[in-house]
Amino acid sequence: MDVLVTTYLLYLALSIALTVWVARTLYRNGIVFLVDVFSGNLPLANSVNHLLVVGFYLINLGFVCLSLKLGYEVTGPRGSIEALASKVGTVLLVLGSMHFFNLYVFSRIRGSKALGDALPPLDPDSCTRVAAPKPEDVDRELWADAEEFRSMP
Amino acid sequence: MTRRPSIRARELTVLYDDACALCRAARGWLEPQPAFLPLRFIAAASARARRLYPALDPADTLKDITVVDDAGRVYRGPKAWVMCLWATRAHRERAITLAQPSLWPLAKRFVAWVSTHRDQLGGVGSVVLGAGR
Numbered sequence: 520m521d522v523l524v525t526t527y528l529l530y531l532a533l534s535i536a537l538t539v540w541v542a543r544t545l546y547r548n549g550i551v552f553l554v555d556v557f558s559g560n561l562p563l564a565n566s567v568n569h570l571l572v573v574g575f576y577l578i579n580l581g582f583v584c585l586s587l588k589l590g591y592e593v594t595g596p597r598g599s600i601e602a603l604a605s606k607v608g609t610v611l612l613v614l615g616s617m618h619f620f621n622l623y624v625f626s627r628i629r630g631s632k633a634l635g636d637a638l639p640p641l642d643p644d645s646c647t648r649v650a651a652p653k654p655e656d657v658d659r660e661l662w663a664d665a666e667e668f669r670s671m672p
Numbered sequence: 673m674t675r676r677p678s679i680r681a682r683e684l685t686v687l688y689d690d691a692c693a694l695c696r697a698a699r700g701w702l703e704p705q706p707a708f709l710p711l712r713f714i715a716a717a718s719a720r721a722r723r724l725y726p727a728l729d730p731a732d733t734l735k736d737i738t739v740v741d742d743a744g745r746v747y748r749g750p751k752a753w754v755m756c757l758w759a760t761r762a763h764r765e766r767a768i769t770l771a772q773p774s775l776w777p778l779a780k781r782f783v784a785w786v787s788t789h790r791d792q793l794g795g796v797g798s799v800v801l802g803a804g805r
Contacts, residue, residue, distance in 0.1 A: 634764050635708055639681065640771030641754055643745035647727045 526599045527587060533603070534583040534610045538576065541614050545621055546572045552625045556632050571624075575617060582613055681741035683710050684759050685724070686752070687733045690715035694790045695737065701801040706761045736787065750783035 546568060553564035586609060593599050686702075688695045699713050714721045716738065717730035725740060732738070732748070739752040747755045757767035770779045786793060 637758075637764065637768065639755060639758055640768045641747065641751050643741075644748050644751060645746045647725050647740060647744045647746050649740070649742070649744045650724050650726055 522593050522595065522599050523589065526589070526593055526602055529599075530587065530603055530606050531583070533607050535580070537607075537610065537614060538579045538583065541618055542572050542575050542579075545575060545618065549621070549625060552629060556625075556628045571621065575621065579610075579614060579617060583610055586610070679743050681709060681743060681745070683712060683742045684755060685712045685714060685740045685742075686756060687714055687716040687721050687725075687728075687738040687740065689734055689737070689790075690718070692790050694786075694793050697801040702756055702760070705763075707759045708761060708764060709759050711756065711759050749787060750780040753783050754779070 549571065550564060550568050553568050554561060557563045557567070586606065589602055589606075593602050686699070688699055690696065702711060703713065714724070716733035721728075721733065722730060728738070728740075728746070736749040737752045739747040739755045741755075754767045754771050757763040757770070769775060
């Protein structure tokens with residue numbers, strides 16, 4: 520087997536192993552975030568987690584495949600190791616940025632949920648009695664809703 | 673002294689001065705915004721407002737914008753403004769910032785100033801608030 524093919528095979532083995540390792544790390548640790556975001560809804564969290572990891576695999580393996588071709592001849596073990604290092608290095612950087620992007624997505628989802636749960640920032644001035652709405656008020660609101668519904672395209 | 677609310681508000685009712693152009697422009701700006709909880713607008717001192725909140729003085733609600741949540745907690749003037757912002761998705765963070773002790777006195781004074789000059793500001797306000805739509 521010539522040196523180039525060996526380099527390719529080593530590159531594929533290393534890159535795929537790295538991708539699997541990062542994806543599994545994301546999968547295992549991301550679930551904690553997602554369970555919190557979806558208020559303990561485990562099936563939904565699992566499903567979103569799985570979908571995210573599938574996307575991660577597709578993008579990374581796609582990148583690994585596309586950047587396989589070397590474009591120059593390698594001779595001897597020295598050239599092979601150098602080519603391998605630069606290729607795997609690029610894959611590592613892409614994996615790293617994808618990983619941080621994923622973390623960013625998790626924290627964004629989490630942040631927006633915390634905002635939705637926030638209590639009013641101020642104390643009320645006083646409290647008042649709220650009368651039960653009269654039938655004509657209810658009618659008017661239903662009427663307004665119906666008007667809005669009718670005006671929708 | 674009122675305690676920090678323990679029951680979550682599910683809806684806010686805004687009693688605004690329907691005779692003031694700035695207030696109507698503000699309503700027009702707020703109403704279509706995506707919100708965490710629905711805002712219901714009722715003209716202050718109208719028959720409906722009087723029926724719903726018999727214990728509120730209509731003259732007070734005409735003087736200052738008033739927000740009442742579905743549990744009957746009343747926020748007036750600057751606090752009412754912050755509550756309106758707090759209800760919207762886009763401005764909740766801003767509302768929380770404004771309510772911080774370091775900024776709150778300034779925000780309060782600004783809203784009070786706008787409120788007392790609202791008749792003169794009507795035209796300007798309508799243009800500024802209407803521009804976003």
